[in-house]
Amino acid sequence: MSQIDTIHVGPPDAGYDVLVGQQDVAAGIDSLLPPSVHRVLIVHAAAVQPLAQRIADVLAQRDVQTYLEVLPDGEAAKTVEVAAHLWSVLGQAGFTRTDAVVGVGGGAVTDLAGFVAGTWLRGVPVVQVPTTLLAMVDAAVGGKTGINTGEGKNLVGSFHEPAGVLVDLSSLRTLPRADLIAGMAEVVKGGFIGEPRILELLRDDPQAALEPDSPVLRELVVRKIALKARVVTADLKEASLREILNYGHTFGHAVEQVNGYRRRHGEAVALGMIYVAELARRAGLLDDAGVADHRAVLTAIGLPTTYTPPPGQGWDEHLAAMRRDKKTRGALLRFVVVDSAGEPGRLEGPSEEDLRAAYDAVVTP
Known part of the structure; x- marks a missing residue:
């Protein structure tokens, strides 16, 4: 062993x-x-x-x-x-x-x-x-x-x-390769919210990250778990800091629900990270390079960055699902975002125009 x-x-x-x-x-x-x-x-x-x-x-x-x-x-x-x-x-x-x-x-x-x-x-x-x-x-x-x-x-x-x-x-x-790739979304999430070494490893050798016996994958797993351990230890019951672990999950969970949970969780979270990156750009928090980096890292390991909703399901259904997110307070939608300095924070009550524009940036024509 x-x-x-x-x-x-x-x-x-x-x-x-x-x-x-x-x-x-x-x-x-x-x-x-x-x-x-x-x-x-x-x-x-x-x-x-x-x-x-x-x-x-x-x-x-x-x-x-x-x-x-x-x-x-x-x-x-x-x-x-x-x-x-x-x-x-x-x-x-x-x-x-x-x-x-x-x-x-x-x-x-x-x-x-x-x-x-x-x-x-x-x-x-x-x-x-x-x-x-x-x-x-x-x-x-x-x-x-x-x-x-x-x-x-x-x-x-x-x-x-x-x-x-x-x-x-x-x-x-x-593990089927598609499931390994999907699971990598949660690793990428850790890189964006507080462990930049994860992003360095993925940029340097994305293929090694997907080799089950590689030291790269082992380091990615250890670093992501260690990050979560630090956050959970500081905030066991998600009173404040722990919310950053939900990066990409508000729209991601909406994608899962609208698709009847037939979409892999990791794929949905990848789309959720693109959505919230576009939302942060609209709010002036994340620059163009930051959004491009999100797309590049996710694409390099085979995760989706664009999305085709199922027939008959559009913006209204995704918005309704997001309004049931656990971070929502009353009628106020709240998102975990990352700024251009790589610092996670909260975006509360974005405009309907920005919410829809971020959706349009993710959905394929």
């Missing part, structure tokens, strides 16, 4: 660790679970069933009773119906506050696993085992959990920090 990087989230005397490297997560997971655990619910994506089973087998060696539940693919897992089914499993199995949940899979799986763990008996331990790039660098870290409703993404959720996160970089070897 390779060297493991340990990134701590939270104050020194509390919080949890994110362990990053090529590692045997089935063997490592036992050390993250409280010794009092008697039952563990392992929720997982179908594609990683062998890994989930290995985890169950290791836990069985210490007489832990395990329950494996395969989830629907992608955002289809993040519904109240799926959550209710898992609550029923926990109830019928007699899970107590000393038992635990393990999430194995992509961002939707870790979101749901955290939500179910956070709401069962008002909170039981959860260990996250992200197997996609997006989940590794974002969804599994930080304790934000949630499910979707017909009105929007992640509108129902809670803050529930994991007991630990195990990031096995070798799992990226079997």
Whole structure:
């Protein structure tokens, strides 16, 4: 096994660790679970069933009773119906506050696993085992959990920090390339909001960034998680600073919702970053070179910078979806933006004219 990087989230005397490297997560997971655990619910994506089973087998060696539940693919897992089914499993199995949940899979799986763990008996331990790039660098870290409703993404959720996160970089070897590219959007986001070294690495060798065993990708993952750890530690429940992690997400979530969640999250976030860069330019915060840099970095790694809405869906539907964003206050739309100096900030209440102009700059004719 390779060297493991340990990134701590939270104050020194509390919080949890994110362990990053090529590692045997089935063997490592036992050390993250409280010794009092008697039952563990392992929720997982179908594609990683062998890994989930290995985890169950290791836990069985210490007489832990395990329950494996395969989830629907992608955002289809993040519904109240799926959550209710898992609550029923926990109830019928007699899970107590000393038992635990393990999430194995992509961002939707870790979101749901955290939500179910956070709401069962008002909170039981959860260990996250992200197997996609997006989940590794974002969804599994930080304790934000949630499910979707017909009105929007992640509108129902809670803050529930994991007991630990195990990031096995070798799992990226079997990740479809399209998913690896999509996950890179969250890495790019980190570069724009506070870790410029990420952008340097991507500009210098974008292809190495997409090689699962490359030191470049490993450094990108570690730097993005470390950035998120710093932000989350300073603002656990998104009272102020943590909002910068939503860069590109206001329009990105609107794209996902309008497309019925058939668009990859990372692709939507890439479009969201272009949208908000254009919006910041209209507001005089970001210069032409800054917008061009957004497009160049995203294009270099294969992410979209232009968008064709689905038939019958236009500006009005995207605006309505953005108005349901969690950063909105009353009727006031709020966006995380980056200025020409690379500093993140907030843009509150942009004009309807600017909102529409930014949309037109992203949408293909």
